[in-house]
Amino acid sequence: MSESRLKPGVVTGEAYKTLINAAKSGGYALPAVNVTGTNTINAVMEAAAKAESDIIIQLSNSGGQFYAGRGIADGFKAKVLGSVAAAHHVHLLAEHYGICVAMHTDHANRALIPWIEALLDEGEKYYEQYGKPLYSSHMLDLSADPIDFNLSESARILERMTKIDMSLEIELGVTGGEEDGIGSDFEEAADNSKLYTQPEDVLLAYELLNPIGHFSVAASFGNVHGVYKPGNVKLRPEILKNSQALVQRTHSTADNPLHLVFHGGSGSEKTKIHEAVTYGVFKMNIDTDTQFAFSKPVGKFVKENARAFEFQIDPDDGTPYKKLYDPRGYLRVGEEGIVTRLQEACEDLGSKGKSIANG
């Protein structure tokens, strides 16, 4: 392998670029898993360590809020504090799992620009102190707005992020389905041409953003958030190929000049996932499938130990249930569910055994 190896832990700036380039040249993509607290974060890092894969840990605005706790009355403040706390948690622990972790935030629409700017305030403070940002990358999803606004606002934010070695993910075209209240209604989106990114828009984005800094593109090729009945989703990964080709042809770049992101990876056909990776997808977002992977074994645990969730001591025979109602018991089986599910994701994406962290 020709690419350089990295120190385990959170990777930002040049190291994040190295990670992306290793994935693209190695023909694999990294799972970007949405998390909501320490259990899900630790499970994702444990899964990556077990798969010997690097990984992307991602927080939505409501994931950040949940991390801070529903008890904080000021919801906006909680979204910021929770996202900062989660990043601190990963900065402290990731290296001990022996893999590289990129920290990312998920969809921020127009209304959530203040959340991103508040996180950049924190990122700048962190950078001043430690010489690296809190997050490797943020996502700005202004795909519901006119393309001019989407691109000019993305450029404005990227100017600021570049100064602290951060990368920006933008969205062109609308990903169907809904994630944490953001996104378009699936039924409505299904017959909407906006569901498919126009390669001309990708070229515009490249020409504006590439001179400013490092960015990635969530392009819509029929992908949908969530899991729907088979047949409802028609993935057209050739849109990614056409976008790459247009930029490459126009600017005489190397192969696959764009860094592409696959949203709505849950429930997708494996062959389409593989095809998308060959077109330069380095990151696939996973949320729905790992939520279910956590919850299913918890449900089984509760069902199998129903008495322990009703009585501290069994009223019939005096059996003490402390070991079973201790939240660590069922939270651990949820964590294990995520660890198992992500082994499959790493295999699907080809990242298994490919960690570039110094062993």
Ligand SMILES: [Zn+2]
């Ligand atoms: Zn998404």
